[in-house]
Amino acid sequence: MLSVEHVRKSFGNLTAVRDISFKIERGATFGLLGPNGAGKTTTMRMILGILTPDAGSMTWDGARIDGKMRRRFGYLPEERGLYGKMKVREQIAYFGRLHGLVEPEVSKRADYWIEHLRLGDYASRPTGELSKGNQQKVQVACSAVHEPELLVLDEPFSGLDPVNADMLLGTLKDLRSRGTTLVLSSHQMWQLEDLCTEFTIISNGENRASGTLAQLRAECPTRVLRVEPASGAVRGVLDRVPGARAMGNENGAVDYEVAVATPLPEILRELVAADAITRFESIEPSLHDIYIRATGA
Amino acid sequence: MNAFITVLSAEIMRRIRSRPFLLGVALGIFAIALMIKAPALLGGALTHASDAIVLGGPPALTSRGAELLKKDFEIEATTTKTDAPTMQYLDSHNKAGALVVLGAANRRLTVTVYARNLSFVNRKTLKTDLMPLNLAMSTSASVAAIDSSMNIPIVVQGVDTKFTSEQASDAAQAIAYTLLFFLYISILINSQLVMTSVAEEKTSRIAELLIASVNPTSLLAGKIAAAAVLAVIQMASWLVVGYFLSGGTSAPAHGSDVQSASAGFGAITANISQLDIFAFIAYFVLGFLQLSTLFAAFASMINRTEDLGSVQMPLVMPVVAALFIAIYALGFPNSPLVVATSFIPIISPFTMFARIAVSVVPLWQIAVSLLINIAAVYFIAIAAGKIYRVGMMLYGRPPKLSQMWATLRG
Numbered sequence: 001m002l003s004v005e006h007v008r009k010s011f012g013n014l015t016a017v018r019d020i021s022f023k024i025e026r027g028a029t030f031g032l033l034g035p036n037g038a039g040k041t042t043t044m045r046m047i048l049g050i051l052t053p054d055a056g057s058m059t060w061d062g063a064r065i066d067g068k069m070r071r072r073f074g075y076l077p078e079e080r081g082l083y084g085k086m087k088v089r090e091q092i093a094y095f096g097r098l099h100g101l102v103e104p105e106v107s108k109r110a111d112y113w114i115e116h117l118r119l120g121d122y123a124s125r126p127t128g129e130l131s132k133g134n135q136q137k138v139q140v141a142c143s144a145v146h147e148p149e150l151l152v153l154d155e156p157f158s159g160l161d162p163v164n165a166d167m168l169l170g171t172l173k174d175l176r177s178r179g180t181t182l183v184l185s186s187h188q189m190w191q192l193e194d195l196c197t198e199f200t201i202i203s204n205g206e207n208r209a210s211g212t213l214a215q216l217r218a219e220c221p222t223r224v225l226r227v228e229p230a231s232g233a234v235r236g237v238l239d240r241v242p243g244a245r246a247m248g249n250e251n252g253a254v255d256y257e258v259a260v261a262t263p264l265p266e267i268l269r270e271l272v273a274a275d276a277i278t279r280f281e282s283i284e285p286s287l288h289d290i291y292i293r294a295t296g297a
Numbered sequence: 298m299n300a301f302i303t304v305l306s307a308e309i310m311r312r313i314r315s316r317p318f319l320l321g322v323a324l325g326i327f328a329i330a331l332m333i334k335a336p337a338l339l340g341g342a343l344t345h346a347s348d349a350i351v352l353g354g355p356p357a358l359t360s361r362g363a364e365l366l367k368k369d370f371e372i373e374a375t376t377t378k379t380d381a382p383t384m385q386y387l388d389s390h391n392k393a394g395a396l397v398v399l400g401a402a403n404r405r406l407t408v409t410v411y412a413r414n415l416s417f418v419n420r421k422t423l424k425t426d427l428m429p430l431n432l433a434m435s436t437s438a439s440v441a442a443i444d445s446s447m448n449i450p451i452v453v454q455g456v457d458t459k460f461t462s463e464q465a466s467d468a469a470q471a472i473a474y475t476l477l478f479f480l481y482i483s484i485l486i487n488s489q490l491v492m493t494s495v496a497e498e499k500t501s502r503i504a505e506l507l508i509a510s511v512n513p514t515s516l517l518a519g520k521i522a523a524a525a526v527l528a529v530i531q532m533a534s535w536l537v538v539g540y541f542l543s544g545g546t547s548a549p550a551h552g553s554d555v556q557s558a559s560a561g562f563g564a565i566t567a568n569i570s571q572l573d574i575f576a577f578i579a580y581f582v583l584g585f586l587q588l589s590t591l592f593a594a595f596a597s598m599i600n601r602t603e604d605l606g607s608v609q610m611p612l613v614m615p616v617v618a619a620l621f622i623a624i625y626a627l628g629f630p631n632s633p634l635v636v637a638t639s640f641i642p643i644i645s646p647f648t649m650f651a652r653i654a655v656s657v658v659p660l661w662q663i664a665v666s667l668l669i670n671i672a673a674v675y676f677i678a679i680a681a682g683k684i685y686r687v688g689m690m691l692y693g694r695p696p697k698l699s700q701m702w703a704t705l706r707g
Contacts, residue, residue, distance in 0.1 A: 075509035
């Protein structure tokens, strides 16, 4: 289990991380969410030992994370970079060796990733000659070639076209199935919602919400009520619900934000009495909704 | 595999095939070959243009004059011709540089030189060589007797010097001069290679991935060790080529300046001591470690490779100063400035080596200098390691001095 407890990090007068804590079970896929400047990258860099926290602690399976342990971790940074003149196979193998792999294992793993990511045609070419998408595949291979226990991915989907994004999603699911614990940050909520089992939302260097999607939804104080048709009678009923707030129309339906505790059967009865209701749906908040609410964006 | 070894071997393999390294080796070999072979190739032309003469005038004078001049000039012919020659005339006498016409007036010797090139006229040599003839004409004493009486045997013996003869001292100075330049070029070029490598990794953004994979200290140490290995390979290739091209000759044949330069490589084996070899290796390693570590730390602070020039300027300046002091040290190895700077890190690898090569340096001074440099390597490595670790992750505005100071203290 990765445990991050009350970590803090400042750069001069700027405090990037004030107080962030979370726990991630082994094998879990964890989404670290937050707006730009929230402290996601700094937190990830601290987990990987690139930065040293000013305060707080981080442990992996109960032991303090040290250099030796970090060689069993992997990292895909937001800013991608590779040795342009180094050949693809050499590059992947080099990062494997940096993480402690030796021959013949390192060559075997490099070949596996080349095949898995369909880089066979480029294996003997300098990485700098590859397209951006293929370079990103090489970067993924470099970060995962040693089959890390923990793989940290900072904005892994940024800049990827849909095909490569799907490829990466498949690769991450594959790693997860083999037991790798994944920590991801992304602005593409739909991808994280699909992939991650747990989330922490941070803003201004502090925790704002944590848990599984179900837990986050349960903590959310409102729901969206979608009713069709969008008639005056329907609006009249919904406007009388205490605390309800009109959110707009969607394909002939009206959306109202109502408190979780709102008695829906009662409202439904009133609506049916007022008009011919063709749709009545209580929509669970999406990760995006939860994120917007938690960060106050 | 150990991360340091991985970085070291990868860096060596990457750099040894790189264009700058291969170009450096090739250019160095070419320069050395040129230095050694050019004087020999041009030698004939130079000799004919400057040393070869035709001696003109009455046979009584030219025969006696030829005897006196032959130690400094090649006498292509003697002739009774006394008027200005044509260029074809000089060419026909093995491209002689001049017609030197001897005459007599008022019991004194007169000399007229018709030179192919006015810069040929070395009045002092001609005057010195022909002085016995001039005196013989005015005193009626024999030329041989005068020439003999003008040759005063002079014995030069050094005080507090490691050399037993002038020739050995001159050879040692030439060797020290050559090795000093090797030291300077090799330390500077290879430290700059480390700097470029660090800057490339930072600007290409691969640094973050590397530092997440391997301890920054191992990364930096691997890089510097690889550069040191390559520097040794480079220098060894230059020295081996230099040695074989010079044919292992040990001393200048004719005593001329151009030839002494070409004899330098061969003379190394004959005149260099074990202490010189030890000092060269030790001060190369220490100087290289100090500079390359500093260069790497400074390189980690930049955001664009274009900024490399501005960061390396403050580092190159003391090295250039060290070279000048070391050149001065070859002539004045015990001057207070030279002795003082032979204990100052970064400068002392050059100045102390120069002192050791040309003089007898007390062993305690060598020991203290080495200890100071070893300590300097240690402290520079700690400071540079801290700057490197922070610098590699620092993008945007360059850090202020106060931030750097805080980093060093942290």
